[in-house]
Amino acid sequence: MSSDWTTKALAVLAKDIRTELRTRYSLNALFMFAFTTLVVVSFSLGQLSLGVQVLSALYWIIIFFASMSALSGVFVKEEDAKTAQTLRLFARPSVIYAGKLIYNTLLLTILCALLTPLYVVFMNVTVPDWPLFLVVVLLGIIGLSGATTIIGAIVAKANVRGALFAVLSFPVLLPLLVAAIGGTDAALGGAGWAGAENHVKLLVAYAVIMITASAVLFDFVWNG
Amino acid sequence: MALSLTVEKLSKSFGARKVIRDLSFMVSAPGSLGITGRNGSGKTTLMRILCQLVPPTGGRVAIRDGDVEIASADCFNYLKMISPEMALYEMLTGYENLRFFSTLAGVRRNRTEQDELLESVGLIGRGDDLVAAYSSGMKQRLRYAVALLAKPAILLLDEPTSNLDDAGKAIVLEIIARQKSEGMLIIATNEVEDLKQVEHVIRLDN
Amino acid sequence: MVRKYLQVGLFVLLAGVIYFSFTTPAPQQIIGEASRIFYYHIPMAWLTFVAYAVNLIYAIRFLKTHSELDDFRSLWSAELGTMFCVLATISGSLFAKVTWGVYWTWSEPRMLSIFILLLIYGAYLSLRAAIPTPERKGIISAAYSIFAFPTVPFFIFIMPRMMLSLHPADSVVDKNLHFTMGGSVLPIFLVSLFSFTVLYFWLFGLGIRLHKVQLTRSEEA
Numbered sequence: 001m002s003s004d005w006t007t008k009a010l011a012v013l014a015k016d017i018r019t020e021l022r023t024r025y026s027l028n029a030l031f032m033f034a035f036t037t038l039v040v041v042s043f044s045l046g047q048l049s050l051g052v053q054v055l056s057a058l059y060w061i062i063i064f065f066a067s068m069s070a071l072s073g074v075f076v077k078e079e080d081a082k083t084a085q086t087l088r089l090f091a092r093p094s095v096i097y098a099g100k101l102i103y104n105t106l107l108l109t110i111l112c113a114l115l116t117p118l119y120v121v122f123m124n125v126t127v128p129d130w131p132l133f134l135v136v137v138l139l140g141i142i143g144l145s146g147a148t149t150i151i152g153a154i155v156a157k158a159n160v161r162g163a164l165f166a167v168l169s170f171p172v173l174l175p176l177l178v179a180a181i182g183g184t185d186a187a188l189g190g191a192g193w194a195g196a197e198n199h200v201k202l203l204v205a206y207a208v209i210m211i212t213a214s215a216v217l218f219d220f221v222w223n224g
Numbered sequence: 225m226a227l228s229l230t231v232e233k234l235s236k237s238f239g240a241r242k243v244i245r246d247l248s249f250m251v252s253a254p255g256s257l258g259i260t261g262r263n264g265s266g267k268t269t270l271m272r273i274l275c276q277l278v279p280p281t282g283g284r285v286a287i288r289d290g291d292v293e294i295a296s297a298d299c300f301n302y303l304k305m306i307s308p309e310m311a312l313y314e315m316l317t318g319y320e321n322l323r324f325f326s327t328l329a330g331v332r333r334n335r336t337e338q339d340e341l342l343e344s345v346g347l348i349g350r351g352d353d354l355v356a357a358y359s360s361g362m363k364q365r366l367r368y369a370v371a372l373l374a375k376p377a378i379l380l381l382d383e384p385t386s387n388l389d390d391a392g393k394a395i396v397l398e399i400i401a402r403q404k405s406e407g408m409l410i411i412a413t414n415e416v417e418d419l420k421q422v423e424h425v426i427r428l429d430n
Numbered sequence: 431m432v433r434k435y436l437q438v439g440l441f442v443l444l445a446g447v448i449y450f451s452f453t454t455p456a457p458q459q460i461i462g463e464a465s466r467i468f469y470y471h472i473p474m475a476w477l478t479f480v481a482y483a484v485n486l487i488y489a490i491r492f493l494k495t496h497s498e499l500d501d502f503r504s505l506w507s508a509e510l511g512t513m514f515c516v517l518a519t520i521s522g523s524l525f526a527k528v529t530w531g532v533y534w535t536w537s538e539p540r541m542l543s544i545f546i547l548l549l550i551y552g553a554y555l556s557l558r559a560a561i562p563t564p565e566r567k568g569i570i571s572a573a574y575s576i577f578a579f580p581t582v583p584f585f586i587f588i589m590p591r592m593m594l595s596l597h598p599a600d601s602v603v604d605k606n607l608h609f610t611m612g613g614s615v616l617p618i619f620l621v622s623l624f625s626f627t628v629l630y631f632w633l634f635g636l637g638i639r640l641h642k643v644q645l646t647r648s649e650e651a
Contacts, residue, residue, distance in 0.1 A: 004330060011327040019315040082311040086370075088277055089300045089310075090328040150577060157570050158560035167556055168574060171549040175584045202588070209580050217573045220493055223277075224569035239564055240648050279496060279565070 005098075008091055012099025016074060017106075025077075026070040026107060034066035034115050042122040055125055056184035060140070060177055062115065067108060067144060068166045072152035074100045079156040093222040097149070097215065104145035104152075112137055129187045132196055136183035139203035143176045146207045150214040153221045172210075179203045226290050227302070227377050227408060228252035229274070234283035236269055243269055247283070249426060253377060256404040258419045259412040261428030267412040268309065270428065271382050274410065275305050287378070301329075304371040307382035311363075314356040318347060318366055321355060322373065329374035341369045345395055360387040368399060378408040384418060397421070440632060443625035447618065454614040464528040467521055469619055473626035474518035478547060480630060481511030485551075486579055489572035498645075499638070501568035505558065506637040508575070510630060512551050519544055543585035550578045 020026060041058055050058075078084040087096060116137070119125065127133050151168050155161045179202040186196035193200075229251050236244040243266040251257045259267050272278040274285055276299050287294045287302055294302060312321045319338060326333045333341070342348045345365040355363060364387045371379065384400070385393050400421050403409040411418055419425055451469040458465035488504035491497075522541060527533045536542060554575050561567040 008328055008330070011324055015313065015316070015320075015324050018320070019313065022315045081314065082309060083313055085277060085307075085310040086312065086325075087328075089275060089304055090325055091300075092297070095328070151574075154557070154570055154574055157566055158557060159562065160560050164553075164557060164560055167553045171546050171553060172578050172581050174546060175581055175588075206584075213577055213580055217577055220569055221573045224566050224573065 005092075005095060008095045009098035009102070012091070012096055013102050013106075016099065016103045026073045027110065030066055030070035030107060030111055031114055033069045034062055034111055035118065037062045037065055038115065038118060038122055046122070046124075050123070052189040053181075053185050055123060056181050056188055058123070059119055059184060060181050062119075063108070063112065063140075063144070064173065064177065066111060066115075067148065068169065070107065071104050071145065071148045072155050072161060072165045074103055074149070075153045075156035076161055084156075088223065093219045094215065096222060097153075097218040100152075101145060101149045101211070101214075104149050105142060108141040108145055109138075112141060125188065127188060128190045129192055132193055133184065133187035136180060136187055136196065136200065136203065139200065139207065140176065140180035140183070143180070143203055143207040143210060144173065146210040146214065147172050147176065150218055150221060153218065157221070157224065176203070176206050179206065226252060228288050229378060229408065229410075230286045230288065231274070232283050232286070234270075234273065234280050234285065236266065236273060236278075236281045244273075244280075244428070247426075247428075249424075251408055251410065251424075253408040254405055256400075256409040256411070256422040256424070258422035258425040259410065259428065260414055260419060260425060262414075265428040267428060268307070268382055271305060271307065271380050271410070271412050272309075274380060275303060276300065301374075302376065303378035303380060304374065304376040305380040305382065306364075306367045306371050306384065307380075308364075308386055309382070310367070312355050312366055312370060315354060317354055318342065318351040318358075318369075321366065321370060322351075325370045326373045331374050333373060341372065344372075344398075345369045346391060361389055361392055364388055365392060365395070368396070372399070376407070378410070379403045381409070381411045381413075383413060384411055385413075385415060437632070440625060440628055443621060444629065447622040447625055450614065450618050451622065454618065457615040457619075461529055464525065467525050469622045471518060471521040471525055472619070473623050474514050474521060475544065476623060477514040477626060477630050478511055478518050478544065480627065481507045481514055481634075482547060482551065482582075484634070485511060485575055489575045492568055492572050493576075496565070496568075498564070498568070499641075501564075501572070502641050503634075503638060504568075504572060504575070506641070507634060508551055508554060510633055510637075512548070512555070514630070515544060515548050515551065519548060539585065543582070546581065546585050550575075550581070554578070 041062065045058075075084075078087065120127065148165075148169050151165065151172070154168065155165045158164055179199045183196045183199035183203060186192065186199065189195075231247060231249050234244055234247045235242065247270070249257070259270060261267055269278065273280050276285070276296055287299050313324070316324065319335075322333065322338050322341065338351065339348060342351050345368045347362060347365050347369065350358070350362065355366065358366065379399075381396075381400075384396050388396065400409060400411070400418075404422070409422065411422055413419065447469065451466055456463050456465050457468055484507040485504050488500050488507065492500040492504055519541075522544065523533045526535065526538075526541070534541070554571055557574055558567050558571045561570055
């Protein structure tokens with residue numbers, strides 16, 4: 001990985017951030033979707049006292065659905081605006097993939113930074129182990145964007161994108177959701193690092209496998 | 225640098241419909257080629273195959289530098305295409321588009337050089353406007369500026385004068401003249417005026 | 431001619447499996463008659479994996495060759511695999527009702543894994559339907575089927591360790607890898623496994639021959 005390659009990948013990232021800041025297209029949709037879902041969940045379940053397991057599952061379900069509403073945008077926008085063709089004549093596929101992967105990871109990080117305090121307040125959650133909680137969330141975010149970025153590129157080539165994105169992502173994301181919910185459960189329930197060890201290992205392995213597989217296959221999808 | 229582009233027994237079909245069959249030709253730099261044919265004869269498809277944007281059904285396209293064949297993954301460094309099918313970023317300004325694409329192409333262009341480029345396509349003074357606010361002719365001019373950023377050895381023009389006024393057409397003629405003497409130029413068009421500019425013409429008729 | 435004998439042979443084998451699977455004593459005394467489903471359920475589950483593995487192999491090959499035929503082989507095997515997967519899910523669910531009293535449980539890793547396969551290949555087939563150009567359809571769906579593949583071992587090898595399995599772990603082989611079933615059970619099971627595998631490859635070849643005929647027809651037209 002030369003510094004030249006990094007500069008180009010960061011240029012793709014910077015370009016996407018700049019257009020996003022001008023249009024606020026994905027971030028607003030992403031956050032409002034997550035916020036609405038949180039309010040619906042809190043409104044319908046708020047009276048009940050929910051167990052830690054249910055609370056961790058709900059947290060990830062909200063993130064899953066919110067990300068389904070926005071993460072394919074980075075590629076769909078390029079294909080629809082016909083800028084994807086121009087990009088193909090200017091950069092290697094790996095540069096594009098790296099830029100988009102970092103962009104999606106950043107988008108999810110911002111989402112979680114906004115959502116988590118609201119979740120704690122609305123759902124009346126106490127977090128005994130913040131460091132573990134944050135590590136699990138961060139690893140979950142990396143795995144989530146690692147798996148869905150290439151799926152975004154896949155659905156950008158198809159016709160019925162909205163529904164298809166969730167359909168294609170869900171089976172691939174199930175291992176991640178199981179591990180992330182398990183890890184969050186350990187952080188909220190006080191099982192601590194010992195209880196979360198397997199989940200954390202799994203989250204790391206998942207992110208590594210998905211990003212490697214994406215890097216290999218992205219050339220075919222992008223040029224396909 | 226003796227760059228050449230060779231097309232060997234190229235064919236392309238969409239399902240059962242054959243668009244291009246058994247096409248072979250070669251262009252070397254400096255030189256120029258025109259591709260013409262009625263609508264739907266496969267001009268744009270051929271241009272996209274030459275740029276490696278679409279794989280051919282049979283045959284191959286090779287770019288050689290002397291005797292050395294360029295790996296297909298590196299071909300994009302040698303050629304740029306200007307086509308109505310290829311857009312720039314509407315939510316970025318003219319300058320931002322130039323800066324972004326020059327970073328991707330690995331060439332740094334400072335503000336003076338960017339201004340020279342804008343001047344050469346007649347867009348000077350509009351560099352700070354969003355591309356979304358440009359007219360379609362101005363967008364076409366900016367496409368030229370972006371494609372010429374990296375001084376491509378091979379320049380492909382698909383419908384080069386579409387959306388352009390007379391001043392714009394004059395600019396394109398200048399670019400065409402420079403490109404065919406310094407590098408390689410391939411034009412897909414039905415305009416008789418454009419075809420007068422090239423040395424050889426291929427007519428696509430199935 | 432050879433093909434004809436093979437077809438007759440396959441027919442005789444499958445007829446034999448059906449006859450003997452119902453006339454011999456039930457394979458498992460405690461579960462009783464219902465345990466005969468074992469002769470069918472396990473071959474279906476096995477063929478699901480075989481068919482999806484063939485899909486994966488041809489998907490990888492298609493990305494290299496771009497041959498339309500490899501894409502069709504990949505698709506056809508995915509369709510056959512989905513048929514076996516549905517049959518395995520239904521037969522497994524019936525068996526679950528008899529032995530554990532429920533048609534479906536999420537805490538059973540093997541049920542979960544076969545269900546995930548159904549989701550992945552359902553997604554694969556809907557993706558194909560949503561891409562209009564044939565070549566792009568092949569490339570993009572091949573990439574998805576390769577990409578989704580790493581999730582499968584996760585459900586087969588890792589999830590069972592994280593969950594308590596209800597599945598009869600010693601149903602086919604015990605911990606020392608000895609077959610646990612005596613008498614006529616093992617031969618019938620093996621013949622069943624073999625003949626259903628042959629059935630899959632026969633169906634696979636049949637679809638490809640049909641496809642080739644259609645291709646030459648459309649070229650002549």
